[in-house]
Amino acid sequence: MAKNNNLGDFLKSLADKFRSKLGTTIKINPQDFESKVDEVYNKGKKEEYDTFWDNYQQNGNRTNYIYAFAYGGWNAETFKPKYDLTVQLGYCENMFVYANIAGSLKTILNDCGVKLTFFQQAGREYGARYVFVGTKFTEIPELDCSQAKGDQAIASLFSDSKLIQTIEKLIMPTDCTGYGKNTFYGCYALENIDFGGTIKYSLSFQHCPLSADSVYNILNHLDTEGYTGTRTITLKTTSKNAYQGKYSNWDEKISQLTTSGNWTFTLT
Amino acid sequence: MQTETINTTVLIADEGKILTDGEVYGRTIYLAKNRSPEEFHEITEAEYEEIQKQYEAEADNI
Numbered sequence: 442m443a444k445n446n447n448l449g450d451f452l453k454s455l456a457d458k459f460r461s462k463l464g465t466t467i468k469i470n471p472q473d474f475e476s477k478v479d480e481v482y483n484k485g486k487k488e489e490y491d492t493f494w495d496n497y498q499q500n501g502n503r504t505n506y507i508y509a510f511a512y513g514g515w516n517a518e519t520f521k522p523k524y525d526l527t528v529q530l531g532y533c534e535n536m537f538v539y540a541n542i543a544g545s546l547k548t549i550l551n552d553c554g555v556k557l558t559f560f561q562q563a564g565r566e567y568g569a570r571y572v573f574v575g576t577k578f579t580e581i582p583e584l585d586c587s588q589a590k591g592d593q594a595i596a597s598l599f600s601d602s603k604l605i606q607t608i609e610k611l612i613m614p615t616d617c618t619g620y621g622k623n624t625f626y627g628c629y630a631l632e633n634i635d636f637g638g639t640i641k642y643s644l645s646f647q648h649c650p651l652s653a654d655s656v657y658n659i660l661n662h663l664d665t666e667g668y669t670g671t672r673t674i675t676l677k678t679t680s681k682n683a684y685q686g687k688y689s690n691w692d693e694k695i696s697q698l699t700t701s702g703n704w705t706f707t708l709t
Numbered sequence: 710m711q712t713e714t715i716n717t718t719v720l721i722a723d724e725g726k727i728l729t730d731g732e733v734y735g736r737t738i739y740l741a742k743n744r745s746p747e748e749f750h751e752i753t754e755a756e757y758e759e760i761q762k763q764y765e766a767e768a769d770n771i
Contacts, residue, residue: 623764626764645733647734671732671741671744672741673732675733675734675735678737695717696716699740700716700742702741703741703742703743703744705733705739706738706739707728707734707738708735708736708737
């Protein structure tokens with residue numbers, strides 16, 4: 442800026458600078474300069490945000506999110522997606538593996554105004570494995586895994602996520618040949634979970650201090666059609682006791698399910 | 710190991726033991742209609758802990 446002794450020219454020059462940075466042609470009075478500094482700063486921050494996320498999410502077209510938010514560089518300050526996370530099954534593995542993003546994923550996504558969804562590419566048969574391994578999330582929003590396929594459809598989906606307390610709803614795969622192991626392995630804080638669809642294969646909640654209502658949700662989403670193989674639900678004894686304390690029909694319910702659905706139940 | 714039936718065959722591990730069929734582990738097993746008690750056997754808690762450590766090591770290697 443050229444040095445001059447004319448205050449009026451100086452103020453005009455400042456106003457021109459503000460208009461240039463803000464992309465406006467409106468008149469700006471000197472008494473508004475202080476607020477304009479904030480506007481310029483915030484606009485710059487927004488442009489940096491847009492530049493990063495437009496590129497990182499390919500203007501909303503990205504569908505391959507393998508390791509996309511993995512490890513320590515991602516935390517609640519940096520994880521602020523601009524576009525819906527529309528993730529192709531099979532290309533979601535380790536999406537959040539050991540990320541430092543603490544708190545409710547449901548709240549974070551709501552605050553960003555975006556959703557997390559999975560889809561199956563036509564002709565493919567991939568699952569939703571390892572997506573949330575070792576995360577620090579406390580709450581997971583509704584997850585639609587109905588299109589997941591294969592025999593490891595939701596293997597290790599939440600494995601080692603020790604802080605998850607609530608999974609709003611897990612919509613189960615409708616057309617897979619197995620879930621795989623360790624879906625909830627190490628989920629030592631998981632109390633609340635609901636399901637959509639039908640549970641058809643073995644699941645273990647051996648580490649999960651499930652509430653009575655969560656056990657109720659599990660039992661009432663178990664497939665009851667004829668099944669010739671072996672399938673097992675593993676629960677903590679404390680979870681079974683919580684269910685029995687509230688619903689008082691454990692024996693009756695288990696009797697139905699071991700008979701009509703050929704389910705085995707294991708208490709740890 | 711004790712066995713009792715409540716319209717469902719229930720296996721209960723003896724004190725200090727864990728029941729297993731090689732895949733699942735527990736102190737109490739409510740058997741599906743198409744399974745038999747002979748599929749399960751008892752192991753010690755120490756053996757169970759060792760198996761769990763192996764599983765944890767495998768989980769860490771994901």
